[in-house]
Amino acid sequence: MAENSSPLQSQPDAKGEFFRLVAEQGHYGGRTFPTSTRQGLYVCTPGGTTLGALNTRDAGPLLEMLQTALERWDHLAVHATSKAPGEYDRFRPDRYPHGGLVLRAIARDLPRKMDTRIDDWRKIAWNLDYAWFTREEVASLVPDPALLGATAEASPELVRRLGRFHLRDFVRGEPAPWPADALHDAALSSVVTGVSGDTITVSLHGRIRLEAEFRWVRQGDGESHESPCSFDATLSGEAEWDRVTGRFVRFDLAASGPRAGTQQYNNRPDDLGPAPMAVVFELAGDTPRDRTPPHTVLHAQYFGEPA
Amino acid sequence: MAPSFRDIIAAVQPHPDELWQTDLWEARRLALEVGRPIFLWAMNGNPL
Numbered sequence: 001m002a003e004n005s006s007p008l009q010s011q012p013d014a015k016g017e018f019f020r021l022v023a024e025q026g027h028y029g030g031r032t033f034p035t036s037t038r039q040g041l042y043v044c045t046p047g048g049t050t051l052g053a054l055n056t057r058d059a060g061p062l063l064e065m066l067q068t069a070l071e072r073w074d075h076l077a078v079h080a081t082s083k084a085p086g087e088y089d090r091f092r093p094d095r096y097p098h099g100g101l102v103l104r105a106i107a108r109d110l111p112r113k114m115d116t117r118i119d120d121w122r123k124i125a126w127n128l129d130y131a132w133f134t135r136e137e138v139a140s141l142v143p144d145p146a147l148l149g150a151t152a153e154a155s156p157e158l159v160r161r162l163g164r165f166h167l168r169d170f171v172r173g174e175p176a177p178w179p180a181d182a183l184h185d186a187a188l189s190s191v192v193t194g195v196s197g198d199t200i201t202v203s204l205h206g207r208i209r210l211e212a213e214f215r216w217v218r219q220g221d222g223e224s225h226e227s228p229c230s231f232d233a234t235l236s237g238e239a240e241w242d243r244v245t246g247r248f249v250r251f252d253l254a255a256s257g258p259r260a261g262t263q264q265y266n267n268r269p270d271d272l273g274p275a276p277m278a279v280v281f282e283l284a285g286d287t288p289r290d291r292t293p294p295h296t297v298l299h300a301q302y303f304g305e306p307a
Numbered sequence: 308m309a310p311s312f313r314d315i316i317a318a319v320q321p322h323p324d325e326l327w328q329t330d331l332w333e334a335r336r337l338a339l340e341v342g343r344p345i346f347l348w349a350m351n352g353n354p355l
Contacts, residue, residue: 001327001328001329001330001331001333001334001345001346001347001348002327002328002329002347002348002349002350002354002355003330003331003347003348003349003354004349004350004351004352004354005349005350005351006351006352008331008349011354014332015330015331015332018335019331019349022347023349037351038349039346039349039350039351040349041346041347041349042345042346042347042349043345043346043347044344044345044347045338045344045345046335046336046338046339046344046345051344059316066346069344070344073344085332085335085339088332097310097343106319106320106321107319108318108319110315110319111318123318126319126321127324128355135331174352204312204333236311236312236315236339237312238312252312252313252316254312254315254316254319256310256315278315278318278319279319279334280312280315280319280320282316287327288327288329288330289329289355290328291329292329292355295352301318
């Protein structure tokens with residue numbers, strides 16, 4: 001199983017406590033410098049006994065850890081705790097937008113005329129995220145009445161979240177959300193291009209321009225950094241709305257254009273640009289994997305609440 | 308291939324060669340049910 005350890009490292013509920021029980025027996029147990037991260041790969045019993053742990057990108061050490069952990073499991077006298085874990089008071093509510101729109105977002109650099117990037121993983125990097133919108137927010141994209149040629153404007157909330165939280169340069173890593181004043185020329189509109197029975201086809205068009213200066217202090221040596229960042233995204237796509245269920249059954253949207261700058265955790269210091277990048281969005285499935293929350297969902301303003 | 312949105316989406320898609328439970332509490336329940344240990348991939352950010 002796979003989960004974001006950032007909230008689990010501190011959240012005051014039963015799941016957080018279980019994670020910390022496992023992690024404190026592992027490779028980073030007790031560590032506070034240079035960070036208090038507990039990220040890594042663990043094998044544990046359902047009762048919380050850690051059988052193996054490490055943090056690596058290499059298959060060899062991971063395989064060795066897994067084999068050792070399974071040997072320890074085989075030698076345990078008791079495998080199970082006395083009772084199955086029941087419901088618990090969640091510190092954070094589940095904000096999965098049932099009945100709304102769940103998109104898979106993929107970011108990658110687009111081809112460039114003059115390419116000076118180093119010929120390694122950075123040249124072929126891509127990354128994955130998810131985007132959540134409520135039923136009310138996405139309904140704003142469907143003209144009413146849905147006659148051929150009718151138009152609609154996406155709600156300000158949908159455009160704000162799309163821009164600030166999803167049009168980030170996450171090709172190589174984890175950038176912060178854009179600040180509120182970074183959003184310029186932000187609009188997304190739809191036009192009905194087809195009506196067939198209960199299915200309405202709309203084309204999507206728009207632009208979102210983002211600009212902000214990011215500043216950070218590097219952990220370890222305390223050195224200050226700053227970088228002007230931007231992404232001038234042209235939006236285009238097509239979607240199909242099912243009138244019966246009130247949901248999009250297809251949603252294809254591309255956001256592409258020049259990006260520039262770097263941030264603390266997005267691995268761009270050697271590629272400040274401007275250079276072309278795209279973030280593309282498609283409907284996600286409903287397996288547990290596709291219910292992975294958006295990377296920035298814990299930000300106080302993701303769903304529009306004040307900071 | 309002003310590339311169309313379909314061109315852009317196709318250019319960005321991962322290659323098949325480049326391609327899970329996501330709730331630790333649910334994984335714990337399932338592990339008890341099947342009598343196996345839990346493999347936990349935890350990252351600051353979302354592993355998947």
